[in-house]
Amino acid sequence: MIHDRRRLFGGDHGNSTVEFALVAPLLICLALVVLQIGLAVHVRTTLAAAAADGARAASLAGAQLSAGEQRTRAVLDGNLAAGVVTGVHVTRSIEEGRVLTQVTIDARLPLVGLLGIGSMQISAHALQEHT
Numbered sequence: 074m075i076h077d078r079r080r081l082f083g084g085d086h087g088n089s090t091v092e093f094a095l096v097a098p099l100l101i102c103l104a105l106v107v108l109q110i111g112l113a114v115h116v117r118t119t120l121a122a123a124a125a126d127g128a129r130a131a132s133l134a135g136a137q138l139s140a141g142e143q144r145t146r147a148v149l150d151g152n153l154a155a156g157v158v159t160g161v162h163v164t165r166s167i168e169e170g171r172v173l174t175q176v177t178i179d180a181r182l183p184l185v186g187l188l189g190i191g192s193m194q195i196s197a198h199a200l201q202e203h204t
Contacts, residue, residue, distance in 0.1 A: 109183075109184070109185070112183055113182065113183050113184075115153070115154070116153065116154045116157060116180070116183055117193070117195065119149070119152060119153070119154040120149075120154055120157075120158070120178050120180055120195040121195050121197065122148070123145045123148040123149045123152075123154070123178065124145060124176045124177070124178050124195050124196060124197035125176075125197040125199070126144055126145065126148050127141040127142065127144045127145030127148070127161070127163065127176040127197070128141060128163075128174050128175065128176040128197040128198055128199035129144075129199045130143075130144035130145075131144070131163050131174045131176065131199070132173075132174040132199035132200060132201045132202055133202055134202040134203060138163040138164070138165065138174075139163070141163040141174060141176050142161050142162075142163050142176075145161050145163075145176055145178065146161060154180075157180040157181045157182075157183055157189060158178060158179070158180050159179045159180055159181060159192070160178070160179040161176065161177070161178055161179075162176070162177045162179070163175070163176050163177075164177075165201065171200060171201075172200070172201035173198050173199070173200060173201065174198065174199050174200075174201055175196055175197070175198050176196065176197050177194055177195070177196045178194070178195045178196075179192065179193075179194055180192065180193055180194075180195065181193075
């Protein structure tokens, strides 16, 4: 009687193929989401490091603000994160009697690969050196 049912319904043959076909797209989507989050974090970290380096370069004694922008762009040159940058701004301000140099990077938030709809701003500060 049991053998007749297996013969009638086909048993478990081919079951793993169907399960794989149902689960594989979900696993692939999950892997792509994890990779995209990793890319976004990498881009943000790279931009933060470039902004900090540019702020330090512009805050050296006797340095012009353009030195900060040039250093920021030099750090990003040839980097994956350079493709999302839309602008680099360097300013000086006085807060509590201290002169601060600030570098702000405007960039697209990478949502699909390096393509992005949203935007983000990364800023870094450095104390101005005195001569």
